[in-house]
Amino acid sequence: MKKKNLFIILTTLILCLPFMKSSAWAGNVQRNRWEGVAIGMGAAVLGSALINHFRYSVPTQSTVNQHHPPIPHYDNRYRHKPSGYWEVRKVWIPPTYKRVWNPGHYNRYGRWVPGRWMNIEKKPGCWTTERVWISKY
DSSP: OHHHHHHHHHHHHHHHGGGGOOGGGGOOTTTTHHHHHHHHHHHHHHHHHHHHHHHHHSOOHHHHSSOOOOOOOOOGGGSOOOSEEEEEEEEEEOOEEEEEEEOOEEOTTSOEEOOEEEEEEEEOOEEEEEEEEEEOO
């Protein structure tokens, strides 16, 4: 019986603890002013968009029977025409090399070979296609 009463008292204290705070914990009154302004402006913009959408989206009988204005005709004589064309060509990409130093050493026959620079191929050359603009003039 005593454990039950202790459990009830502790539960009541834990549930009432958030309501026992003083007003000093509430913070500055002006702190959330700009957040409120932003929420109010957002609500006004959203409400205006919804009202204007519904006002213009419902067609009336007088607007259904009206003819659309003619599409303007543009003169194509003055339009810029390109003076050339694209062509696909095969292009050779040369291989890339890496220069490394080969230090002096004895070869398999027992002869001394002095050190020298060597070119080692890093990437072999290949053919590829490329779009090239060919000018008429």
